[in-house]
Amino acid sequence: MNNNKIYELTQDGVDKLKNELTDLIDNKRPQNLIFLKEAREQGDLSENADYDAARNEQSKIETRIIEIENILKNTKIIRLSNKDIVEIGKVVEVEHLDQGKVAKYYLVGTIEANPMKKKISVDSPLGKALIGHEKGDVLSYKSPTGKTFSIKILDVLNENL
Template identity: 35%
Template sequence: MASYVTKEGLDKMKAELEQLEKIERPKITQQIAEARDKGDLSENAEYDAAKEAQGMLEMRISKLKDIVTTSKVIDETQLDTSKVSILTTVKLLNNDTKKEQVFTLVPDNESDLKSGKISVNTPIAKGLLGKVVGETAEIVLPNGNKLSFEVLEITL
């Protein structure tokens, strides 16, 4: 299954993959060799920890390779700002607090709440998708709380 990413997100994943393969992998291989040189492997906690770290690293490398090879880069020039969709930035009025909030809807692996980027698969984003300026989104969160947002502006 293809996942959608931004060009920036794909570049970050490629850089992380290169870091893991060229720097982290050799470090762990060295740690395993050093731990092995210390003798009896059956009671060697350093060896066990290094092997476990190696397994986690290889899983991450494998996952990243899979994502990088199956990802489709979203063409931002083809996005429609008449309605809320992936990669749009939405200015909202929280009808309960009367405060404005701004979110950019991004693919899962690019979400970063501190910078206002939320995954398109979050309850809030799902409730906003397809809305147009002036429309109100009534969103029920997993904990049962309800939020009401008015869409004020949609931009890229």
């Protein structure tokens, strides 16, 4: 998998990928090899569901190892500026003017995004709208459903959620 794409990640994102890679290599791969060995010992491999499942899992593990190694090899770690400008790697506190709700979002690269944990991609509609703005700015963005939302930036923080 030779990929020239550069992945922008926070240090936290890099650390999580390194931990996942270590777990795959040190735990999941050896455990899977034990399952493969046990399944082989059951005899006829042509009708052995355990063997097929272990081979499928082995394929997933090896693919993910290669994927993580490629990402880490092509990663640019995000360095935060001290400016109060919204950029990748910063936490932004916003007020959703239509609903009167306040929320904090952590702006991250696409592969770190997790909306359930308030980690939004800078490539998302909200992320794109926020980038380059500062505290006090009022702006609007269009959601993937086509609805337009207005927000006010209450604060720009150099911290993690």
